[in-house]
Amino acid sequence: MKVKSVIVSVLSIMLVFACLQTSVSDALAISHESKSNEGDENDSKKEMREAALNGKSIQIDPGFAYYQGRSVESIADEIKLAGYKAVHYFVVNENNVNGDLIDAFHERGIAVWALVLGNGTYSTERFPKEWPDWQMELLQPLNDGYIRLSPHSEGYKAWKKQALANLVTEYPFDGIEIAEPYFPEWNGIERGVYGDVGPLAQQAFYDKYHQDIPDFVNEDSENYYLNNQSLYKKWIHFRVETVNHFLDEIINGENGVRSVRPDILVGTWSLAIDAGKDSLKRLKELQGLDAASMVDKVNPDIHFFQTHWPDWMRDQLPADYFLKYEPFVEQLRKKHPKLPIGIQADIGSFQYMIKGKEWLETFSNTAFSEGYATWTAYEYHLGGYIYHEKPVPLKAEKADDTEVMISFNKRIDPASVSLTESFFLDNGESSVPLEITDLKVDGNHVFISSPQLDSKEPIKVYVKGMKDTPELWLFKGYPANETPDGSYVWIK
Numbered sequence: 016m017k018v019k020s021v022i023v024s025v026l027s028i029m030l031v032f033a034c035l036q037t038s039v040s041d042a043l044a045i046s047h048e049s050k051s052n053e054g055d056e057n058d059s060k061k062e063m064r065e066a067a068l069n070g071k072s073i074q075i076d077p078g079f080a081y082y083q084g085r086s087v088e089s090i091a092d093e094i095k096l097a098g099y100k101a102v103h104y105f106v107v108n109e110n111n112v113n114g115d116l117i118d119a120f121h122e123r124g125i126a127v128w129a130l131v132l133g134n135g136t137y138s139t140e141r142f143p144k145e146w147p148d149w150q151m152e153l154l155q156p157l158n159d160g161y162i163r164l165s166p167h168s169e170g171y172k173a174w175k176k177q178a179l180a181n182l183v184t185e186y187p188f189d190g191i192e193i194a195e196p197y198f199p200e201w202n203g204i205e206r207g208v209y210g211d212v213g214p215l216a217q218q219a220f221y222d223k224y225h226q227d228i229p230d231f232v233n234e235d236s237e238n239y240y241l242n243n244q245s246l247y248k249k250w251i252h253f254r255v256e257t258v259n260h261f262l263d264e265i266i267n268g269e270n271g272v273r274s275v276r277p278d279i280l281v282g283t284w285s286l287a288i289d290a291g292k293d294s295l296k297r298l299k300e301l302q303g304l305d306a307a308s309m310v311d312k313v314n315p316d317i318h319f320f321q322t323h324w325p326d327w328m329r330d331q332l333p334a335d336y337f338l339k340y341e342p343f344v345e346q347l348r349k350k351h352p353k354l355p356i357g358i359q360a361d362i363g364s365f366q367y368m369i370k371g372k373e374w375l376e377t378f379s380n381t382a383f384s385e386g387y388a389t390w391t392a393y394e395y396h397l398g399g400y401i402y403h404e405k406p407v408p409l410k411a412e413k414a415d416d417t418e419v420m421i422s423f424n425k426r427i428d429p430a431s432v433s434l435t436e437s438f439f440l441d442n443g444e445s446s447v448p449l450e451i452t453d454l455k456v457d458g459n460h461v462f463i464s465s466p467q468l469d470s471k472e473p474i475k476v477y478v479k480g481m482k483d484t485p486e487l488w489l490f491k492g493y494p495a496n497e498t499p500d501g502s503y504v505w506i507k
Contacts, residue, residue, distance in 0.1 A: 063189045154203070320340055356387055406424060419506050421504055
């Protein structure tokens with residue numbers, strides 16, 4: 016009995032030891048796999064960070080018709096084929112964001128910024144009932160469809176902070192940027208489009224200085240802004256501090272953006288303008304913008320200079336116009352020499368100032384030669400290339416032996432694609448119609464199925480008759496462009 020007991024004990028010990036070895040081996044394997052996955056994830060984050068801060072980027076507003084009725088994959092693929100490394104996703108409504116589109120960009124190695132507005136909104140549908148109390152007051156009422164909200168409003172500031180914290184928590188944006196945090200407006204005093212001069216601003220100024228705000232209407236008043244320079248200088252400084260504090264609270268404040276997403280990139284935005292030698296001083300005076308002090312306060316990862324409307328509305332604006340912004344750039348680089356700087360342009364908000372590809376390429380080359388880390392433009396599908404360039408196939412990817420997806424440089428009109436007259440097979444001596452069994456159009460993607468595609472050798476397919484989508488462009492009256500003769504794509 017004792018011998019049997021000893022044998023059983025030895026066997027039990029051996030079994031336990033074997034189990035321990037297996038457990039340790041499994042644990043080591045799991046640990047190694049975990050570290051490997053962690054390493055891959057860190058590499059991916061580094062790549063996205065690099066893409067977000069450097070190279071070509073573009074603004075997109077998915078609310079435009081050009082992006083509707085198509086897959087997110089086709090949108091992301093079109094942007095990728097255009098050569099962009101990052102997009103600035105214009106979030107008009109923080110409760111209406113396409114998370115699948117963000118994922119589609121990420122799958123293609125494209126970084127995604129959340130671009131939101133700071134000084135107002137086009138829609139109040141998600142606002143609490145007390146939002147009217149948040150509004151700015153201008154010298155003269157302005158009903159232009161944009162609701163201006165005051166950075167002096169504690170209610171607005173708290174709501175905006177929570178809204179953006181929720182936004183970056185719910186969606187995997189790589190960066191957050193608050194554009195247009197400034198006060199209105201260029202030459203606003205003369206035009207009456209100047210603020211905030213309402214009760215919120217008046218109270219905040221009085222709390223700080225125990226004085227009333229300057230008078231901007233009555234020239235005979237001793238507090239008229241041109242008559243009381245001491246008071247007016249306080250007012251200018253006060254407005255700059257207000258803009259900077261507003262941004263700082265939303266980004267760095269308790270329960271703010273960085274509190275809930277410590278890993279997220281932050282971009283600050285301010286305007287730049289070519290208005291003579293005093294441009295820097297006048298912009299600070301009129302709109303409360305001072306890039307250097309803004310960066311001091313917020314500590315962003317990058318700063319963008321946004322082209323001011325008097326510049327982008329100029330007829331025949333040269334592509335290197337922003338060389339005149341050097342005073343703004345110099346002031347910022349002097350205090351923050353290592354901070355990446357980006358430049359933003361407008362390429363088509365009004366029909367007369369639509370910019371084409373050649374203009375944009377010159378703009379891009381000039382920006383990089385001047386030391387800008389990146390550039391962006393409003394908005395991708397508003398550029399002249401959409402109106403004037405012909406749709407051409409850029410690549411083909413096989414889904415299986417008999418199905419292929421052909422990607423074009425722009426969106427294709429499904430009505431222009433034919434089973435019998437759009438695709439032709441190059442047989443070496445001539446081209447013959449491809450026998451299509453199935454066809455589907457999705458944005459810039461055209462899917463075709465044919466038994467003739469089942470080949471181990473590369474196949475050359477000619478594409479004919481494809482047209483783009485004028486009915487989806489912002490400005491109407493342009494004719495459809497058609498694929499040029501001789502267009503082809505290799506299917507491998």
